[in-house]
Amino acid sequence: MSNLIAEILSVDGERPIIRLFMDGFKFRCIRCASLCCRLGGPPLSRSDITRIKRLGYDVSYFSRSASTDKVYIYRGAEGAMKDKADGSCIFLRFDSDDGRYECSVYEGRPDLCRLFPFYIIHSSSGSVLLGYIPCCRGINDPHGDSVDESYISTFLIEAIRNVLKNMHSGSSSAADDRPANRGDAISD
Numbered sequence: 001m002s003n004l005i006a007e008i009l010s011v012d013g014e015r016p017i018i019r020l021f022m023d024g025f026k027f028r029c030i031r032c033a034s035l036c037c038r039l040g041g042p043p044l045s046r047s048d049i050t051r052i053k054r055l056g057y058d059v060s061y062f063s064r065s066a067s068t069d070k071v072y073i074y075r076g077a078e079g080a081m082k083d084k085a086d087g088s089c090i091f092l093r094f095d096s097d098d099g100r101y102e103c104s105v106y107e108g109r110p111d112l113c114r115l116f117p118f119y120i121i122h123s124s125s126g127s128v129l130l131g132y133i134p135c136c137r138g139i140n141d142p143h144g145d146s147v148d149e150s151y152i153s154t155f156l157i158e159a160i161r162n163v164l165k166n167m168h169s170g171s172s173s174a175a176d177d178r179p180a181n182r183g184d185a186i187s188d
Helices: 046-054 111-115 149-169
Strands: 004-010 017-020 043-045 070-072 077-081 092-095 100-103 118-122 128-132 185-187
Touching: 004 149, 017 149, 043 046, 043 149, 046 077, 046 111, 046 149, 111 118, 111 149, 118 149, 128 149
Parallel strands: none
Antiparallel strands: 004 017, 004 128, 043 077, 070 185, 092 100, 118 128
């Protein structure tokens, strides 16, 4: 079974042109952090670093060289999010009042975090394929939002545009048709 949800034929302009492959697909973050934030943070683009710095954090607190201990297949990576000793993202916090996880920089979180559990593949034809990571526990949650044209346009398109812009501005030699998301991390 394919994990592709949609093809975005045009990401430019106010209204992206989106062709859905799945009807009735739902997603809701259940704040378990089991496959995203507890596995460490993503590569960071220059714009990601700028957003987090605007929240008052010094770059040395949250960013390390992208080549320190992981290789990222992500054009435009200026660094990588630092991890805590347990391997989780430095900004992941556990809310003991409600027993769920939260991001302490949610409003300024990196674009790849904004996309998760979705990923994009920029095809050679210029379209963008949107897929999902099936092991995320929020996929097809019965209380989730329908992932349709409106959802993609409202919640994902800005991050998709930023990732594509950063991929094209980077100096990596990775191919355009590689998936972009933190699943791109390959251990040495």
